[in-house]
Amino acid sequence: MVLSKDLQKSLWITFFVLPGLVIVALFILLPLFLSLFNSLFSWNQLIRGEWVGFGNFRRIFFTSPYRERFFNALRNNGKWFLVTMLVQNILGLVFGYLLSRRIPGHGFFRRTFFIPVLFSIVAVGFLWGLYLKPNGLVNAFLKLVGLEEYSRAWLGEESIATFSIIAVNIWRWVGFPSLVFLAAIDAIPLDCLEAAYLDGARETQVFSRIVLPLIVPALTVITVLTLIGSLNVFEQIYTMTGLDGSPNYSTDTIGTLFYRTAFGSVDSGNPEIGIGSAIGVVIYLLTFLASAGFIAISRRREVEL
Amino acid sequence: MSRRSNGIVALLLLVSAVSLFAGGSKEKSETPTPGASAPAAPKAAPAPSAAPVVIQFWTWRPEDVAVYNKLIGIFQQQNPGIQVVQTAHKNTEYNTILSAALSGKSGPDVFQSRAYGGLESFAQSGYMEPLENWVPELKDFSEAARRGATSIKDGKIYGVPFASQTLFVYYNKKMYQKLGLSVPSTWDKFLANLEAMKKAGIQPLANGAKDGWTLEVMMGALAPNFYGANEFFNKVIKGETNFLDPKFVQAIDKLRDLIPYMPPMYMGVSYTDMQAAFINEQAGHFIGGSFEAGYFSSQNPDLQYDFFPGPSAKEGEPNYVSTYADGNFSMNAASTKKAEAAKLLRFFASKTTGEAFIKELKQVSQVPGIDPTANPFIAKVLSVQKHSTPYIFLVGFRYQQPTGSSLAQAALQGMFAGKLTAAEVCKQIQEGIATYYKPFQK
Numbered sequence: 066m067v068l069s070k071d072l073q074k075s076l077w078i079t080f081f082v083l084p085g086l087v088i089v090a091l092f093i094l095l096p097l098f099l100s101l102f103n104s105l106f107s108w109n110q111l112i113r114g115e116w117v118g119f120g121n122f123r124r125i126f127f128t129s130p131y132r133e134r135f136f137n138a139l140r141n142n143g144k145w146f147l148v149t150m151l152v153q154n155i156l157g158l159v160f161g162y163l164l165s166r167r168i169p170g171h172g173f174f175r176r177t178f179f180i181p182v183l184f185s186i187v188a189v190g191f192l193w194g195l196y197l198k199p200n201g202l203v204n205a206f207l208k209l210v211g212l213e214e215y216s217r218a219w220l221g222e223e224s225i226a227t228f229s230i231i232a233v234n235i236w237r238w239v240g241f242p243s244l245v246f247l248a249a250i251d252a253i254p255l256d257c258l259e260a261a262y263l264d265g266a267r268e269t270q271v272f273s274r275i276v277l278p279l280i281v282p283a284l285t286v287i288t289v290l291t292l293i294g295s296l297n298v299f300e301q302i303y304t305m306t307g308l309d310g311s312p313n314y315s316t317d318t319i320g321t322l323f324y325r326t327a328f329g330s331v332d333s334g335n336p337e338i339g340i341g342s343a344i345g346v347v348i349y350l351l352t353f354l355a356s357a358g359f360i361a362i363s364r365r366r367e368v369e370l
Numbered sequence: 371m372s373r374r375s376n377g378i379v380a381l382l383l384l385v386s387a388v389s390l391f392a393g394g395s396k397e398k399s400e401t402p403t404p405g406a407s408a409p410a411a412p413k414a415a416p417a418p419s420a421a422p423v424v425i426q427f428w429t430w431r432p433e434d435v436a437v438y439n440k441l442i443g444i445f446q447q448q449n450p451g452i453q454v455v456q457t458a459h460k461n462t463e464y465n466t467i468l469s470a471a472l473s474g475k476s477g478p479d480v481f482q483s484r485a486y487g488g489l490e491s492f493a494q495s496g497y498m499e500p501l502e503n504w505v506p507e508l509k510d511f512s513e514a515a516r517r518g519a520t521s522i523k524d525g526k527i528y529g530v531p532f533a534s535q536t537l538f539v540y541y542n543k544k545m546y547q548k549l550g551l552s553v554p555s556t557w558d559k560f561l562a563n564l565e566a567m568k569k570a571g572i573q574p575l576a577n578g579a580k581d582g583w584t585l586e587v588m589m590g591a592l593a594p595n596f597y598g599a600n601e602f603f604n605k606v607i608k609g610e611t612n613f614l615d616p617k618f619v620q621a622i623d624k625l626r627d628l629i630p631y632m633p634p635m636y637m638g639v640s641y642t643d644m645q646a647a648f649i650n651e652q653a654g655h656f657i658g659g660s661f662e663a664g665y666f667s668s669q670n671p672d673l674q675y676d677f678f679p680g681p682s683a684k685e686g687e688p689n690y691v692s693t694y695a696d697g698n699f700s701m702n703a704a705s706t707k708k709a710e711a712a713k714l715l716r717f718f719a720s721k722t723t724g725e726a727f728i729k730e731l732k733q734v735s736q737v738p739g740i741d742p743t744a745n746p747f748i749a750k751v752l753s754v755q756k757h758s759t760p761y762i763f764l765v766g767f768r769y770q771q772p773t774g775s776s777l778a779q780a781a782l783q784g785m786f787a788g789k790l791t792a793a794e795v796c797k798q799i800q801e802g803i804a805t806y807y808k809p810f811q812k
Contacts, residue, residue: 109494109495111469111473111491111492111495111497112494112495112496128805129801129805130772130801130802130805134772197638198638198639198640198643199633199634199635199636199638199639199643200643204635216635217635217638218580218635218636218637218638218639219638220580220638221578221579221580221635221636221637221638221639221787222637222638222787223783223784223787223789306580307581309582309776309779309780311580311581311582311779311780311783312579312580312582312637312780312783312784312787313582313780313781313783313784313787313789313790314780326771328466329465329491329771335487335488335490335491335769335770335771336491337771340771
């Protein structure tokens with residue numbers, strides 16, 4: 066039997082796509098739909114009970130204490146997004162721009178900035194957890210340089226614990242936006258820049274009028290990644306202040322809240338699989354809608370620019 | 371080669387790879403993994419006719435594999451024809467692995483199970499066999515011990531209790547001698563001792579507040595003497611009073627007296643920091659549980675420590691300690707070898723096992739009528755248990771979310787950070803528990 070060329074071609078494509086498709090279906094789509102399914106039932110411990118429709122979702126949004134915990138966690142995710150956008154991505158932009166200007170030692174800096182990105186997130190969390198202890202490296206350094214009055218319990222004070230963890234994450238991750246921005250700036254056609262310089266544009270003008278508008282696609286990618294990352298924060302909290310978002314829920318995120326609720330922890334009690342699954346679905350929807358919305362808006366802006 | 375035969379070759383490769391991996395995983399499941407799962411030490415005399423009945427036994431104590439093997443060896447000698455295979459899982463992963471195995475209708479025949487709320491989820495999911503008929507010895511266990519193995523829903527006993535824990539105050543004996551201090555019986559004397567240490571330049575307390583559960587332990591060790599121990603517990607369980615009771619609020623407020631004696635930047639001091647400070651003799655007191663002693667001694671064999679029960683408000687009043695059951699041995703309701711599993715459970719309820727717990731594991735066994743004198747520490751723990759009260763949130767309010775424990779831990783952190791008053795702490799605990807606890811909803 067001789068297969069038609071078209072059929073043969075599509076069979077080949079299927080052959081190569083299938084393994085990936087199976088993995089995505091099995092490990093991403095199926096769990097997603099299962100958690101949606103599970104979230105629509107009441108659960109008696111590990112046994113699925115009766116159908117409750119959107120009852121579990123109502124409890125997250127309207128019933129104490131789930132409501133307080135959920136919105137507290139969501140606020141912290143918001144802090145993650147804002148601080149990461151403002152500090153990490155602006156730093157990344159500055160680093161990327163400086164590296165693209167070929168400052169002395171740029172090769173060294175480019176590699177150094179990127180090294181922490183390669184570290185395991187758990188190892189980074191664990192080590193910085195040690196550095197940020199009251200008698201850890203950070204406070205010892207402050208003492209050494211005569212700034213002892215600024216010593217703090219970095220991970221123990223409600224007002225600064227989240228920001229301490231975000232700072233560690235920025236330390237780990239700032240190399241990534243730097244590199245993306247560097248690549249984007251390097252891709253700008255040289256004649257654009259040369260023309261600007263010939264017209265007598267100052268460095269700041271070149272940056273704001275030429276470079277910035279031309280790297281908007283990179284800005285979009287980084288913003289969407291930051292958004293997704295900020296909504297899915299988990300490991301950093303888990304390794305540095307624990308599943309309970311201690312102290313007093315000040316570092317809780319929807320990721321840790323989801324885990325604690327769905328699987329239970331030693332102290333948080335028995336698993337609430339229905340409510341946990343509902344939180345999982347909400348996290349998914351938030352991430353999806355926020356990213357899609359942002360991409361749609363920035364597409365339109367890109368065209369305008 | 372034509373394109374089609376290329377495709378066939380690729381398919382063949384894929385199929386053979388799949389069968390190879392499948393074969394590999396099968397092999398793995400047949401051979402026990404070294405270390406984690408070890409068949410029990412001396413084999414019993416071979417059963418005369420049939421092959422031995424194999425009982426699977428799971429624990430969350432990889433540290434104790436050798437002791438359990440010894441016990442299993444004795445059991446197998448007494449019960450020829452039964453072979454017990456022990457598998458120890460990592461403590462933090464145990465619940466997940468066990469619930470996955472049990473919900474898949476597989477899993478061990480006999481296993482370690484958690485107490486109270488942790489037992490409830492397995493018992494009420496139908497994964498555990500009620501044991502009153504299988505293990506008649508259970509009726510001799512103390513009521514406090516049985517409480518940790520009893521489902522609050524149906525009142526049936528689902529486990530053979532194995533150890534209890536007690537919360538109290540450790541102190542460094544050398545420092546007490548050096549400063550001429552004596553063991554305090556009242557709160558004021560306790561504070562005076564802490565003050566004397568502070569004046570002498572010694573860190574009085576090792577306890578910090580970064581890990582919320584250590585604050586709950588502190589509360590469990592010290593507060594019962596102020597909130598009225600068992601009397602309050604029995605009332606609050608029935609809903610005759612609640613956590614807004616002025617006595618309870620005052621007991622929580624007492625804990626703030628300790629803040630001046632906690633380490634600098636105590637909000638950042640974690641559990642391991644606390645342990646290190648006490649073990650390295652950098653702090654004079656450690657408020658903790660009986661489960662610490664083994665670790666203290668193994669880390670610093672020269673450390674001279676002792677403990678005293680939480681001091682009372684007035685001289686002459688009893689010094690109450692909070693106690694709780696650590697865990698149980700339970701039977702899989704889906705086991706096909708229940709008669710043999712029951713024999714193992716009855717062995718775990720016997721004095722042989724109880725004495726091994728005291729001698730070898732240095733744990734306070736729950737088996738009734740055993741002689742603790744082999745270990746003076748445990749003998750003393752048992753003696754302070756004469757005034758014992760249930761560890762309030764673990765025993766009574768860890769069955770549903772939000773548990774009393776998680777509410778108390780977070781709110782106490784707020785109080786120690788100076789953000790919440792004792793009254794606000796109690797309000798948060800009360801309101802959180804009242805969302806599901808029927809006696810509070812009247």
